Amino acid sequence: MLCIETKDLRKKYASTIAVDGVDLQIESGQVFGFLGPNGAGKSTVIKLLTTLIPPSNGKISILGIDSAKHPLEIRKKIGVVLQQPSYEPTLSAEKSLEKYGMMWNIDKNTRKKRTEELLSAFGLEEIRKKKMDDLSIGQRRRVQVAREFMHDMELLFLDEPTVGLDPAARRKLLDFLREQVKNSGLTIFYTTHVLSEAEYLCDNIAIISNGKIMAVDSPSELKNRFGHEKTIKIHISKVSEQLKSRLSEIPECQIKLEPEPTVIINSTKSEIILMNILKILNETETKINDLSAIPTNLEEIFLKVVGDSN
Amino acid sequence: MIRINPIIRLVNRNLTISINPGFIIWQILFPLIYIFVAGFAYTSLIDSVPFGGKDLDYPAFLASGMIGFNIMNSTLISGIIIWNDRRHGMFEQIMSGPFTRTHYILSNIVTIGIIGLFSAALITAVGYPVFFQSVEFSIVTIPLIIFGSVVGAILFGSIASIISTKLRSSEGFNVIINTVFLFCAFASTAFYPVQGAPQPLATIFYLNPLSYLVDIIRAGIFGQVTDFVITEMLLLVALAAILFVIATKLLTKLDF
Numbered sequence: 001m002l003c004i005e006t007k008d009l010r011k012k013y014a015s016t017i018a019v020d021g022v023d024l025q026i027e028s029g030q031v032f033g034f035l036g037p038n039g040a041g042k043s044t045v046i047k048l049l050t051t052l053i054p055p056s057n058g059k060i061s062i063l064g065i066d067s068a069k070h071p072l073e074i075r076k077k078i079g080v081v082l083q084q085p086s087y088e089p090t091l092s093a094e095k096s097l098e099k100y101g102m103m104w105n106i107d108k109n110t111r112k113k114r115t116e117e118l119l120s121a122f123g124l125e126e127i128r129k130k131k132m133d134d135l136s137i138g139q140r141r142r143v144q145v146a147r148e149f150m151h152d153m154e155l156l157f158l159d160e161p162t163v164g165l166d167p168a169a170r171r172k173l174l175d176f177l178r179e180q181v182k183n184s185g186l187t188i189f190y191t192t193h194v195l196s197e198a199e200y201l202c203d204n205i206a207i208i209s210n211g212k213i214m215a216v217d218s219p220s221e222l223k224n225r226f227g228h229e230k231t232i233k234i235h236i237s238k239v240s241e242q243l244k245s246r247l248s249e250i251p252e253c254q255i256k257l258e259p260e261p262t263v264i265i266n267s268t269k270s271e272i273i274l275m276n277i278l279k280i281l282n283e284t285e286t287k288i289n290d291l292s293a294i295p296t297n298l299e300e301i302f303l304k305v306v307g308d309s310n
Numbered sequence: 311m312i313r314i315n316p317i318i319r320l321v322n323r324n325l326t327i328s329i330n331p332g333f334i335i336w337q338i339l340f341p342l343i344y345i346f347v348a349g350f351a352y353t354s355l356i357d358s359v360p361f362g363g364k365d366l367d368y369p370a371f372l373a374s375g376m377i378g379f380n381i382m383n384s385t386l387i388s389g390i391i392i393w394n395d396r397r398h399g400m401f402e403q404i405m406s407g408p409f410t411r412t413h414y415i416l417s418n419i420v421t422i423g424i425i426g427l428f429s430a431a432l433i434t435a436v437g438y439p440v441f442f443q444s445v446e447f448s449i450v451t452i453p454l455i456i457f458g459s460v461v462g463a464i465l466f467g468s469i470a471s472i473i474s475t476k477l478r479s480s481e482g483f484n485v486i487i488n489t490v491f492l493f494c495a496f497a498s499t500a501f502y503p504v505q506g507a508p509q510p511l512a513t514i515f516y517l518n519p520l521s522y523l524v525d526i527i528r529a530g531i532f533g534q535v536t537d538f539v540i541t542e543m544l545l546l547v548a549l550a551a552i553l554f555v556i557a558t559k560l561l562t563k564l565d566f
Contacts, residue, residue: 047566051406052402052405052406052566053565053566072408072410075406075407075408075409076408078406080403080406080407082399082402082406084402085399086399086400086402086403087398087400088394088398088400089394089398090327090330095326099323099326102319102322103320103323103404103407103409104408105313105314105408107312
């Protein structure tokens with residue numbers, strides 16, 4: 001079943017086009033990563049999908065509900081953690097969870113039970129009585145994300161939820177989210193700038209740039225599609241003039257002298273080029289200190305896709 | 311599961327975040343000082359104050375004025391809630407939840423109505439020993455006090471809401487709201503009678519909606535419902551309606 005479907009989605013502010021013809025089809029029960037550089041339109045798409053702002057053009061269907069006709073019905077079934085912090089400064093962390101549950105019409109006993117579970121799952125027990133105003137940015141962020149699990153939902157929007165979190169808290173949150181998707185069939189629409197996070201968590205990823213979707217696929221498929229180039233680094237003992245001259249004949253390799261003499265191959269045919277270079281190194285009696293091949297990661301794909309779009 | 315109306319849920323939340331021991335102490339202590347310190351201290355200067363067909367002693371006059379003053383002060387909360395919600399991201403968060411803007415606006419109105427009534431009841435209880443000799447409650451006058459309290463709360467709550475939608479900085483919000491409310495407090499009939507005031511000041515008094523609110527509440531307490539008070543009631547309703555519409559429009563247009 002399609003959880004999110006958009007057709008030719010556009011949003012224009014005065015002379016700025018924030019979202020430019022976005023088409024999405026997202027299946028239920030997965031974590032869908034939504035990546036893009038700053039100002040690419042990620043948060044605007046989230047605001048459109050969560051019915052906070054109306055589109056200038058196009059159609060949005062969330063959980064099979066038309067967002068133009070029944071925005072409130074959609075909001076009753078989704079959870080939203082926006083990019084900006086949101087909290088009640090006068091309430092304690094515990095009371096924040098409890099009151100948020102009340103706002104979602106969760107009965108008192110369930111609220112109490114869930115509050116305890118979430119305080120534990122998010123490592124908030126020690127600060128449960130502390131006022132939100134007195135918490136650090138990371139602690140507040142944890143409460144903000146935890147709070148959203150006080151109510152039942154079918155779809156959760158998380159806009160950069162790990163901002164301000166330390167690595168341990170970040171990993172705890174990612175594992176918690178994975179668990180939720182696995183156990184309850186929840187769908188998560190997830191934006192982040194930390195690409196290793198997206199690689200760890202997401203089943204599928206869309207990359208947006210300048211308001212347009214540049215690529216949508218699973219992380220492994222994206223690597224297959226865009227990760228043809230491989231990088232091989234050969235650390236050598238010295239660079240002679242003869243070696244420089246011989247290597248200059250090979251277009252897809254470069255020599256770097258700092259911090260140590262290195263020959264870098266960056267090509268779709270790295271293996272073939274490597275054979276040629278090894279031969280040259282042997283002929284010029286250049287000693288190899290170390291050789292490494294760097295696997296293609298999501299960051300490189302992201303930079304390539306975004307770079308191409310610009 | 312019992313389905314609680316979204317407005318009631320938001321009112322519950324509004325009251326939880328707004329009412330704290332500090333607020334209640336301030337709501338009681340501040341008027342107490344006015345009524346019992348200023349009220350009795352000024353008695354040597356102001357012997358009695360004519361109101362309707364009665365002569366009131368100054369503490370009784372001031373205590374009844376403090377009810378309107380306290381209602382106005384307590385409705386500041388409406389502006390503070392909206393301003394805080396915008397500053398701390400809760401407005402956007404609420405709007406992305408199971409609520410509409412209408413729910414949000416109506417919950418603010420109900421909140422200030424409750425706080426206005428609570429405030430009026432509190433000062434009536436506190437000030438009762440001072441004005442009990444002149445009190446003439448009746449079946450007509452008690453609803454009049456409740457009517458004045460609710461309409462006055464909506465009026466001043468709307469003013470506070472309008473200011474909160476227009477200002478983002480805390481300094482700006484505090485300066486403007488304090489200036490407006492201070493002017494309303496002292497250029498009104500809450501603290502002193504209009505009789506004997508210079509004509510320009512007397513005119514300003516009656517351009518100020520707090521004077522209407524205070525006069526209506528006094529009329530309710532002392533049983534002096536005159537034609538002038540009825541005119542003030544109509545003016546209060548009209549002004550509250552206009553300001554409420556403006557506040558609602560501004561809240562509806564608030565963007566994210």
